[in-house]
Amino acid sequence: MRLLLTSGGVTNPSIRTALVExxxxPIEDSTALFIPTAQYGHPSCTPEVTLRSASSDWSMTALGWKSAGLLELTALPSMEGERWVPWVEQADALLVDGGDATYLAHWIRRSGLLKLFPRLERTVWVGVSAGSMVMTPRIGAEFERWTSPEPGEGTLGIVxxxxxxHLDYPDFPENTLAHAERWAEHIDGPAYAIxxxxxxxxVGDDVDxxxxxxWKRLE
Structure with missing residues (x-):
């Protein structure tokens, strides 16, 4: 799978160009599935927020896709795989919204989506916030708001x-570079503040x- 890990989505021409590459x-010739699941694990995400994320003018679904649908991971265990697996395999991109990364990781595993990852070599995973953090090996206590019922279950460690x-985001006064550097002191391994x-x-072993x-790379 190819990963485009963002903080706020496809917010400028450079990120859009990278997505097309x-x-x-072209995006106009590509299909996408929008995954809002992470929102249900975050206390700040309301039903109204989830709807806006999927349907507003600034949503990733509004980039001009040939087609865009919704894939709710919490529903997949109640469905036959022969129904939903082709939806995932045929999508050019998975648009994975923010919320709680641990909650999202739990449902990626429980839904069976994780088992499909090796087959999705050409699929582009476009993550927003928690939708990006879920691919990392750890997120730190500052971002742990939901506790998994499975002991020791964390994020996926794909990267x-x-x-x-959300570095220096106006509505998050605590998201300063100084805070990010303190956070990184307790993260085992390299990190980026973006x-x-x-x-x-x-893409493969290439990271840029x-x-x-x-942004800043933190060691």
């Missing part, structure tokens, strides 16, 4: 670095930063 074709999103104009692209804003 990863898709290998080997951690993420501190603002909402920044994305990290991962796409930004029209500011």
């Amino acid at each position: 990863m898709l290998g074709k 080997d670095f951690s993420l501190f999103p 603002d909402d104009q920044t994305a990290i692209r991962v 930063v796409i930004s029209e804003g500011h």
Whole structure:
């Protein structure tokens, strides 16, 4: 799977260009599934927020896709795989919204989606905030709001670095670089602090930063 790990989504032309390059074709010729599941694990996410995230003009579903649908991971265990697995396999992109990363990781596992990852070599995972953090090995206590019923269950560890999103976001006064640096002191391994104009692209072993804003690699 190809990863476009963002803080705020496809927020500028540089990130959009990177997405098109990863898709290998125009967005207008590509299909996507929007995954809002992480929102249900975060206390700040309301039904109204979830609806706006899926349908507003600034939503990732409004980028001009050939088609875009919704994939709710909490529903998948009650469905036959022969019904929903083709939806995932046929999508060019999975648009994974923010919320709580641990909650999202739990449902990626429980739904069976994680088992499909090895088959999704050309699929682009576009993460927003927790939708990006879920791919990291750890998120730190500052971002742990939901406790999994499975002991020791954490994020997925698909990449080997951690993420501190929404750097210097006006509505999150605690998300300063100084706070990110303190957070990184307790993270075992490399990390990036990124603002909402920044994305990290991962294709195979290649990792690069796409930004029209500011970011910092933290060791």
